[in-house]
Amino acid sequence: MRQQAFAQNGAVAVQAQERARDILLKAWTGGKTSHAYLFRGPTGVGKRDMALAFAALLNCQNRRSSESCGQCPSCKKLASANHPDFIEIIPDGKLIKIDQIRELKKVLSYPPLEAKTRIIFIADIHEVMARAEVANSLLKTLEEPPADTIFILTVDEAAEILPTISSRCQVVPFYALPVEIIKRQLMKRGVDAATAHTMALISEGSLGRAEALAAEDLLGLRRQIVEELSRLDIKQPECVTIVFDLAASCAKLAHLADLLDLMELWIRDLMLLSATGPESVVLNRDLMYLYADSRKHWNMEELSDKLRLIAQAKKELLSNCNKTAVCEVLFFALLGPV
Ligand SMILES: [Zn+2]
Numbered sequence: 001m002r003q004q005a006f007a008q009n010g011a012v013a014v015q016a017q018e019r020a021r022d023i024l025l026k027a028w029t030g031g032k033t034s035h036a037y038l039f040r041g042p043t044g045v046g047k048r049d050m051a052l053a054f055a056a057l058l059n060c061q062n063r064r065s066s067e068s069c070g071q072c073p074s075c076k077k078l079a080s081a082n083h084p085d086f087i088e089i090i091p092d093g094k095l096i097k098i099d100q101i102r103e104l105k106k107v108l109s110y111p112p113l114e115a116k117t118r119i120i121f122i123a124d125i126h127e128v129m130a131r132a133e134v135a136n137s138l139l140k141t142l143e144e145p146p147a148d149t150i151f152i153l154t155v156d157e158a159a160e161i162l163p164t165i166s167s168r169c170q171v172v173p174f175y176a177l178p179v180e181i182i183k184r185q186l187m188k189r190g191v192d193a194a195t196a197h198t199m200a201l202i203s204e205g206s207l208g209r210a211e212a213l214a215a216e217d218l219l220g221l222r223r224q225i226v227e228e229l230s231r232l233d234i235k236q237p238e239c240v241t242i243v244f245d246l247a248a249s250c251a252k253l254a255h256l257a258d259l260l261d262l263m264e265l266w267i268r269d270l271m272l273l274s275a276t277g278p279e280s281v282v283l284n285r286d287l288m289y290l291y292a293d294s295r296k297h298w299n300m301e302e303l304s305d306k307l308r309l310i311a312q313a314k315k316e317l318l319s320n321c322n323k324t325a326v327c328e329v330l331f332f333a334l335l336g337p338v
Contacts, residue, residue, distance in 0.1 A: 013046025013207055014053045016181050020172045024054050025066055027170075033058075034170040036142055036151040038125070041174025043156060044208020050174075051121050051152040052078050055086050058117040058150075074115065085115035089122045096128050101137045108146055118149045126159035135164075142168045176205020186210055194286070195219060201283050202265060212255040213262075221249065222262040223287065229334050230290050230297070239335070247327035256327075257317060263334075264310050271303050309333045 014021065020039065027033045039047040053068070056078040060068035068075050077083035087107065089100055104120065112118035122128060122138075129135040142151060142165075153169060155161055161171070179200045185207060186196035191214055199219060203210035213219055225246055232239045250256055265283050272281040273291060282288060298306070313330040317323065 011046060011049035011053065012181060012185055013177060014049050016177050017046050017050060017174055020050055020174055023170075023172050024050075024057075028057065029066060033150065035145045035147075035149070036153070036169040038161065038165060038169035038171045039152060039154045039174055040161070040171055041157050042176055042204075042206055044203075044206030044211070045174050045177050046207065047154045047174055048081075048121065048123065051119060052081060052086065054152070055083070055115075055117070055119040058119075059083075059085075059115045083115065085112040085118040087118065087120050089120065091127075095131060096122070096134055098133050098137060101134055101141070105137075105141060108141065108149060111146075112148055116148065118146075120145075120149060120151045121153075122151070123154045124156065125153040125165060126155050126161075129162055129165065139164055139168070177207055178205070182207050182210045186214055189214065198284065198286050201285070202262060209258060212258050216253055216255055218253070218255060218259050218262060219286075221253075222259060222266070222284075225250075225263070225331070226266050226284075226287055226290060229331060232335055234332070234335050243331045243335075244328060247324050247331055250327045251323035256323060257314060260310055260314050260317070260330075264307060267303055267306050267310065270298065271300065271307075274300055274303070306334055 024037075039050065041047060056068040056070075056075050057063070057066070059074045059078070061072040061074055062069040070076075070079065074083065078086060081088075087104070089096055089104060092100060108120075128138065145151060151169070153165070155165075157174075179197075182200035182203055182205070183193075183196045186199055187193060191199065199210045199213045202219075203213060228242055228246060232242060250259060253259060262284075266287065269282045269284050269287070270291060273279070279288065282291070309330060313326050316326045
């Protein structure tokens, strides 16, 4: 018989990640829970939610069969990610520092405060492992964790897994979420059906990304930018002010990289339309009314040039360049007819 969901009222992503859930449940029911797991998959598909739900299952005070109750103090604390024995190592600044690993080791030398099984959660382990000192210190802990502790590490699907990590962990795969699930979640938060559908398509199976799109109205801003860039002519006097204003608004965004991803998808749509024709290939359905004009302006070579410019801007943002300046340079380069 198929296993039940292992968390009552669990996050929707947890319910959708059947493969990961099955692996964890099978290990737990067989008494063979690993001391370290590596959750691998795209960002924003429920890896952290799954870690919290697994912690709830392991520690529920009122467990029924293979489900946590969702009501006991342990379940409630984990549902709000506020349990003293669910320890999340969050980068101090951009990276995890060696002092944080030293502090973790100190904590591990004591038993859990409340839980039967303590969870140590570290996201994006590929970034942590890029620093040799931190990596070596963490690997030693992973080799011999206390019996009452489980490590859950996450890694992006595109990142290379170091053998030193994969040999110490059981890998659990996560997948992109179905469009319908993301759409439903967005609609529950008040996003209208048409916008939710576009966001779900654009987010490529990542609920985290879809939520970021909704939080900063990135779709609205993307539409404004695409409208302006498709319409403006650099010879028009108002062009400079409009581009500077747009760049200033974008520089304030917490999810600027996601906005640039959206702009990549806009160019991708134009390339696919130019190459193959059918409108079904378009992800930004709500921009169709602009596409006819844009296609007249740019040929394939120019479009591919624009893709390269966006990729370049993304790289510059990663290396801490001035955000406003990066956006200004990019938007002038992406301008429409000259
Ligand atoms: Zn419970």
